[in-house]
Amino acid sequence: MSVEDEKIEKARSPFSEAFEMFRRNHAAVAGLIMLILIILAGIFGPMVYAGDPFEMVWAPFSPPGQEGYLLGTDYLGRDLVSMLLHGARVSIAIGLSAALITVLIGITVGAVAGFYGGLVEEALMRFTEFFQVLPTLLFSMVIVALFGASLPMITFAIGVVSWPAVARITRAEFLRIRELEYVTASRASGVSNGKLIFGVILPNALPPIIVQAALMVGSAILFEAGLSFLGLTDPNVVSWGQIIGSNRQYILDASYTVTIPGVAIFVTVLAISLVGDGLNDALNPKLRQR
Amino acid sequence: MTALLKVENLRIELTTRDGVAPVIDDLSFEMNAGETMSFVGESGCGKSMTALGIMGLLPEKVGRVASGTILFDGEDLTRVSDARMREIRGNDISMIFQEPMTSLNPVYTVGEQIAEVLRRHQGLGQRAAWEKAIALLDAVRIPNPRSRVADYPHQMSGGQRQRVMIAIALACEPKILIADEPTTALDVTVQAQIFDLLRDLGRETGTAIILITHDMGAVAEMAERMIVMYAGRKAEEGPVDQVINHPRHPYTKGLISCVPHLMANLSEERPELTEVGGIVPGLREFGRDACLFASRCDMVNDKCRNARPPEVAFKGNQASACWFAEKV
Numbered sequence A: 001m002s003v004e005d006e007k008i009e010k011a012r013s014p015f016s017e018a019f020e021m022f023r024r025n026h027a028a029v030a031g032l033i034m035l036i037l038i039i040l041a042g043i044f045g046p047m048v049y050a051g052d053p054f055e056m057v058w059a060p061f062s063p064p065g066q067e068g069y070l071l072g073t074d075y076l077g078r079d080l081v082s083m084l085l086h087g088a089r090v091s092i093a094i095g096l097s098a099a100l101i102t103v104l105i106g107i108t109v110g111a112v113a114g115f116y117g118g119l120v121e122e123a124l125m126r127f128t129e130f131f132q133v134l135p136t137l138l139f140s141m142v143i144v145a146l147f148g149a150s151l152p153m154i155t156f157a158i159g160v161v162s163w164p165a166v167a168r169i170t171r172a173e174f175l176r177i178r179e180l181e182y183v184t185a186s187r188a189s190g191v192s193n194g195k196l197i198f199g200v201i202l203p204n205a206l207p208p209i210i211v212q213a214a215l216m217v218g219s220a221i222l223f224e225a226g227l228s229f230l231g232l233t234d235p236n237v238v239s240w241g242q243i244i245g246s247n248r249q250y251i252l253d254a255s256y257t258v259t260i261p262g263v264a265i266f267v268t269v270l271a272i273s274l275v276g277d278g279l280n281d282a283l284n285p286k287l288r289q290r
Numbered sequence B: 001m002t003a004l005l006k007v008e009n010l011r012i013e014l015t016t017r018d019g020v021a022p023v024i025d026d027l028s029f030e031m032n033a034g035e036t037m038s039f040v041g042e043s044g045c046g047k048s049m050t051a052l053g054i055m056g057l058l059p060e061k062v063g064r065v066a067s068g069t070i071l072f073d074g075e076d077l078t079r080v081s082d083a084r085m086r087e088i089r090g091n092d093i094s095m096i097f098q099e100p101m102t103s104l105n106p107v108y109t110v111g112e113q114i115a116e117v118l119r120r121h122q123g124l125g126q127r128a129a130w131e132k133a134i135a136l137l138d139a140v141r142i143p144n145p146r147s148r149v150a151d152y153p154h155q156m157s158g159g160q161r162q163r164v165m166i167a168i169a170l171a172c173e174p175k176i177l178i179a180d181e182p183t184t185a186l187d188v189t190v191q192a193q194i195f196d197l198l199r200d201l202g203r204e205t206g207t208a209i210i211l212i213t214h215d216m217g218a219v220a221e222m223a224e225r226m227i228v229m230y231a232g233r234k235a236e237e238g239p240v241d242q243v244i245n246h247p248r249h250p251y252t253k254g255l256i257s258c259v260p261h262l263m264a265n266l267s268e269e270r271p272e273l274t275e276v277g278g279i280v281p282g283l284r285e286f287g288r289d290a291c292l293f294a295s296r297c298d299m300v301n302d303k304c305r306n307a308r309p310p311e312v313a314f315k316g317n318q319a320s321a322c323w324f325a326e327k328v
Helices: A003-007 A014-024 A026-048 A080-116 A118-133 A136-147 A151-177 A181-188 A193-229 A240-250 A256-283 B047-055 B082-088 B110-122 B126-139 B158-170 B188-205 B216-222 B240-245 B250-257 B302-306
Strands: B005-016 B019-031 B036-040 B063-072 B093-096 B176-180 B208-213 B225-230 B233-239 B312-314 B318-320
Touching: A014 A026, A014 A256, A026 A080, A026 A256, A080 A118, A080 A151, A080 A193, A080 A240, A080 A256, A118 A151, A136 A151, A136 A193, A151 A193, A181 A193, A181 B093, A193 A240, A193 A256, A240 A256, B005 B047, B019 B047, B019 B063, B019 B233, B036 B047, B036 B216, B047 B063, B047 B093, B047 B176, B047 B208, B093 B158, B110 B126, B110 B158, B126 B158, B158 B188, B176 B188, B188 B208, B188 B216, B208 B216, B216 B240, B225 B240, B225 B250, B233 B240, B233 B250
Parallel strands: B036 B208, B036 B225, B093 B176, B176 B208
Antiparallel strands: B005 B019, B005 B063, B225 B233, B233 B318, B312 B318
16 A cells, blocks of 8 residues: 555544534533533532431521531521532433433424425424423423422423424424435435434434534523422422522522522533534534534 | 336326426337436436336325336336335336435445445345445445545545445346436546446446436447437437437437537637527426427428327337428
């Protein structure tokens, strides 16, 4: 082999190219680092602060820093650090699984509607619009109120109210891609419909869906916080929204009890948004410069 | 010898805003195994529709085979089930398209795309399919196939992508390969290479090739027989050399005279390029009982405007649909 051959650039997949783009976006990388730290805290924090976060450990309303309690105690004298770490696990788990439900329902509905068109599309998109016009918070409150405020039910409620956005994006991408020549070419080589949907069109439709899914995680965390604030949460499980909700009567006397979990939510959602934004830039071929 | 592909009285209808138009009107032809046949005509004459009709890929809800049969190896393709049609596509009949730039899936490597067809139709394993993909890339004359096989389509040039398309189309050694203007989007020099490649591979594998083009030069070089299409109807059919030497239809004559000739000695004189005046009639005209070429023909008379000319056979399997076929 000649020297020339050695220099041939190694083939790079579109995804490794996207990663390269992502790496160059400093805000997105910062967001990713923050997110990783938060997730690590959610995984390992509860091991360090083993034990029940609901346990009363010190006098109520002791401000941050006193007596070794880094973030102080709330109105029942519970350690806020412990609650925050245990809550991180719950909040992020809810965010991820709600986003997963959203994406699964959204992709299925959107892909089938966009691929088959005609009556199927008409029916599915009217169905989607039906969910879209319902006031989301109210609708999820109804679900939680009816079926009980357990974590799976809250996750399900968040997923069920937020999938229409993903379905519409997926459908739009499918409408665009199914007319492209490589889809016709795949058809001409005998690919079945199921394979066309999931093997040919979907991988090409993924970039905007991935971005939407990332942002969905952030909004699901906010949503859960909103529901917990209104008291629609599992009282036996600590989550960030639940800390705020249970301390809200004392917001004027001990503002740190709501500020600290509030900041945690804010930072997490911000980090997710930065990552989502970075993904958007990285996966958008129009912004990709060679 | 029975024909490999026998199309009889095929009528394909498209539903448009103005109603139903027959984009293919009473088309019949036969094709033998290993033969190269060419469809010629301007844009909008139904060449691609014929190809899509054979593949069963007419635009859904818009186009349909209204009547006629497409017999492939004795099997009527207009009647077979979807599942059977999928087995035939890519395995017995395959197709390459006009736009090599967009005909490959951008998220898979070219090797995966070739191997995929082999796995589906030939039941090859992962490894065997990959090795065969490399061999195929070599067969379509892509240099250094072992390293290019893992390339993504965007890392290849238009000509290379068309070669990959040919590799995919020929992977299962189909009986018929339909090439729908395979070189329209490519450089002239690359065009010649692609034609050479198609011809050589067609010979090696015994694949019959249907070449759809409007390039008379390509027809003369590639095909044994040709069909001239005009406005969804067959204008003329016959062996290529015979048709080019003595066209029996004014449209064929016009097309042939449009091919520019390079002069042996460049001179100051620049002869004007000839053209066939006028345009192909709109879809709503297609069903009329008249010669659809009448508006552009210089031999036209009232008969042409009022009745569709029947096909007149000439010796040597040439046939022309013109009232004045004898005189042309």
